[in-house]
Amino acid sequence: MQYPTRWSMVLHFLRGSKRWFAAAIFSACVVSLLDLANPKIIGFTVDSVIDSGSASVPSWLSAFVKAAGGIGGIRRHLWLIAVLVAGVAAVRAVFRYFFEFFNTKGAEKLVKTMRDDLFGHILHLPYAWHSENATGDIIQRCTSDVDTVKTFLSDQLSALLRTLILMGLSLFFMFRIHVRLAAAAAVFIPVIVLYSLFFHSRIGAAFEKADEEEGRLSTIAQENLTGVRVVRAFGRELYECRRFEEQNRIYTGYWVHLMKVLSMFWTSGDLVSYLQTLVILVYGSYLAASGRITAGELIAFISYNELLNWPIRALGRTIAELSKTGISIDRLRYIMNAEVEQDAPDAVCPPMNRDIVFDHVSYAYENGQGEVLRDVSFRIRGGSVFGILGGTGSGKSTLMHLLDRLYDLPEGDGRILIGDTDISNIQTAYLRQHVGMVLQEPYLFSRTLSENIAITQKRVVLDEVRRAARTASLDDTIEHFTKGYDTYVGERGVTLSGGQKQRTAIAQMLIRQPEIMIFDDSLSAVDAETDAKIREALKKRTAGSTVILISHRISTLMHADSILVLDKGRVAAQGTHGELLEMNPIYRRIYQLQMQGAEEMQENSPEERQPEGQQSGNRQDPQENDPEECQPEGQQSGSRQDPQGRETVSGKARTEQNGEEARR
Numbered sequence: 001m002q003y004p005t006r007w008s009m010v011l012h013f014l015r016g017s018k019r020w021f022a023a024a025i026f027s028a029c030v031v032s033l034l035d036l037a038n039p040k041i042i043g044f045t046v047d048s049v050i051d052s053g054s055a056s057v058p059s060w061l062s063a064f065v066k067a068a069g070g071i072g073g074i075r076r077h078l079w080l081i082a083v084l085v086a087g088v089a090a091v092r093a094v095f096r097y098f099f100e101f102f103n104t105k106g107a108e109k110l111v112k113t114m115r116d117d118l119f120g121h122i123l124h125l126p127y128a129w130h131s132e133n134a135t136g137d138i139i140q141r142c143t144s145d146v147d148t149v150k151t152f153l154s155d156q157l158s159a160l161l162r163t164l165i166l167m168g169l170s171l172f173f174m175f176r177i178h179v180r181l182a183a184a185a186a187v188f189i190p191v192i193v194l195y196s197l198f199f200h201s202r203i204g205a206a207f208e209k210a211d212e213e214e215g216r217l218s219t220i221a222q223e224n225l226t227g228v229r230v231v232r233a234f235g236r237e238l239y240e241c242r243r244f245e246e247q248n249r250i251y252t253g254y255w256v257h258l259m260k261v262l263s264m265f266w267t268s269g270d271l272v273s274y275l276q277t278l279v280i281l282v283y284g285s286y287l288a289a290s291g292r293i294t295a296g297e298l299i300a301f302i303s304y305n306e307l308l309n310w311p312i313r314a315l316g317r318t319i320a321e322l323s324k325t326g327i328s329i330d331r332l333r334y335i336m337n338a339e340v341e342q343d344a345p346d347a348v349c350p351p352m353n354r355d356i357v358f359d360h361v362s363y364a365y366e367n368g369q370g371e372v373l374r375d376v377s378f379r380i381r382g383g384s385v386f387g388i389l390g391g392t393g394s395g396k397s398t399l400m401h402l403l404d405r406l407y408d409l410p411e412g413d414g415r416i417l418i419g420d421t422d423i424s425n426i427q428t429a430y431l432r433q434h435v436g437m438v439l440q441e442p443y444l445f446s447r448t449l450s451e452n453i454a455i456t457q458k459r460v461v462l463d464e465v466r467r468a469a470r471t472a473s474l475d476d477t478i479e480h481f482t483k484g485y486d487t488y489v490g491e492r493g494v495t496l497s498g499g500q501k502q503r504t505a506i507a508q509m510l511i512r513q514p515e516i517m518i519f520d521d522s523l524s525a526v527d528a529e530t531d532a533k534i535r536e537a538l539k540k541r542t543a544g545s546t547v548i549l550i551s552h553r554i555s556t557l558m559h560a561d562s563i564l565v566l567d568k569g570r571v572a573a574q575g576t577h578g579e580l581l582e583m584n585p586i587y588r589r590i591y592q593l594q595m596q597g598a599e600e601m602q603e604n605s606p607e608e609r610q611p612e613g614q615q616s617g618n619r620q621d622p623q624e625n626d627p628e629e630c631q632p633e634g635q636q637s638g639s640r641q642d643p644q645g646r647e648t649v650s651g652k653a654r655t656e657q658n659g660e661e662a663r664r
């Protein structure tokens with residue numbers, strides 16, 4: 001839904017709170033009418049005491065005066081007037097209470113609707129939108145700007161109506177008392193409105209800058225709080241403090257500027273208002289002294305002028321607040337007008353255990369430095385284990401983000417198919433439900449371990465959680481925690497190590513057993529032994545699923561059915577480990593470097609100094625350590641089913657066979 005104007009969005013937000021605000025406005029009107037009654041009562045009383053002949057009884061008071069025995073009765077029993085004034089004040093207090101009650105109800109309902117709408121909308125915005133917008137700024141819009149809009153609608157809107165009523169009726173009574181005196185008072189109204197309008201745009205511009213800078217300040221605070229580990233680890237406290245102080249200085253500067261503009265606005269308002277009171281006092285006293293109005297009328301007139309004065313000032317305030325609110329509404333409209341992810345009307349839910357095809361895919365991030373993927377084409381067999389190897393920044397994760405539709409492939413830049421279906425025609429929720437991704441830096445919520453593992457489930461079933469944790473080699477670790485699966489992991493999983501977080505994320509994915517599982521360098525933080533153990537356990541749990549492994553380690557990928565080598569966004573080669581060793585110099589070189597590195601590490605380890613035959617991790621070739629290596633194909637435990645349900649050789653076995661060929 002799009003909001004072409006500010007009002008269209010405000011009306012949408014007001015949907016649940018309109019009746020509360022209507023009741024509040026009604027109460028405010030009653031209060032205003034009662035405010036206008038007292039000057040009349042006091043004016044009449046003064047005149048009847050000083051000179052009963054000049055006292056004119058207001059029509060709505062005539063019944064009361066008659067019951068009190070006429071003007072003479074009022075003069076003898078002045079306490080009756082006191083009772084009347086107290087009565088009016090009591091009714092006013094009741095309606096004032098109603099006003100506060102209804103207004104607060106409306107305001108709280110409004111703010112709840114706004115926050116719910118914003119949060120729901122933000123969660124449905126594309127991932128690309130989130131990468132382009134700073135989290136701190138979004139939070140600032142959802143808190144500070146929401147508050148500005150709420151304050152305006154709850155305080156200023158009812159005040160505006162009250163103002164108009166008070167102004168209209170005050171002027172009406174004032175003109176009835178003395179036309180010229182009333183005209184002298186009214187002449188100041190356009191002056192105040194004009195200078196308010198003059199300040200309107202200036203206040204708006206100053207507030208916009210201050211608000212933007214507040215957003216930047218929030219972003220710095222939010223980044224530093226979430227990245228506190230990095231800040232500490234790199235001793236960046238002082239640098240970050242300076243950065244915050246600098247931004248705080250800029251923000252304070254803009255805020256001080258805004259306050260200056262507002263002070264000028266208020267001071268000039270005060271000046272005009274005092275000037276008007278002075279004119280009324282001088283001219284009114286002259287009229288009273290010359291007998292053209294009575295003393296009671298002068299008192300009533302001055303009281304009405306007070307009532308008029310306040311709303312005029314309030315009108316100026318409302319105009320000033322309007323400028324700020326307009327900016328805040330625009331900032332919220334920026335969020336609410338951003339397009340949420342939407343499926344094509346004919347989007348489908350096809351079987352997902354089919355071949356995945358990248359067909360001439362090219363991609364450049366909107367805010368990036370040119371093409372990240374260039375004409376990439378390859379096929380991942382459904383139900384197979386597929387490895388992707390490539391240097392940092394070669395586009396491996398981008399491929400997976402495109403497959404999960406975190407970023408959409410623009411038209412004409414190739415296609416990604418699952419089976420025969422272009423993923424742009426697959427329902428997004430369905431696609432993501434069936435594509436599980438474990439990231440290198442997984443995000444955990446500040447909940448318990450079991451809740452994190454079962455995050456995609458409606459309720460936590462501990463047996464399933466334990467099974468997934470066992471496969472991810474996490475159960476032993478968890479058993480050592482005092483609270484076991486009920487251990488609270490802190491914000492972003494801060495109480496866990498990198499490897500523990502990665503394994504929690506693996507368990508998180510295993511529990512829902514998606515048909516396509518992506519491990520994006522997700523074992524980088526665990527040691528080689530645990531890596532091998534997890535991969536072994538995963539083989540059983542991932543059978544039937546298409547598994548995509550992304551890694552810099554060839555030892556992680558070498559058992560895959562097929563490996564893609566990506567180089568600077570282009571496909572450099574594809575094949576099994578054996579084929580690549582034989583045919584691809586880049587792959588061979590990486591393999592040799594990694595093997596050499598592993599051997600050097602072993603030489604430097606204390607174990608290495610033992611006699612050869614006693615070495616526990618004696619490595620000649622990674623494949624030679626595997627007991628499955630020499631088994632005939634049909635007996636290999638890692639056998640899996642292809643999408644059509646046929647038993648196939650496990651990726652690992654096939655790769656090892658190819659590795660064997662390569663060695664030959």
Ligand SMILES: Nc1ncnc2c1ncn2[C@@H]1O[C@H](COP(=O)(O)OP(=O)(O)OP(=O)(O)O)[C@@H](O)[C@H]1O
Pocket residue numbers: 131365366367368369372390391392393394395396397398399
């Ligand atoms: N959201 C983004 N906006 C702009 N550019 C991006 C974004 N994400 C990644 N890039 C750029 O795209 C390129 C490929 O990034 P990608 O994360 O796909 O590489 P990778 O092969 O997975 O790297 P690594 O192995 O280091 O994780 C990099 O140059 C990176 O700077």
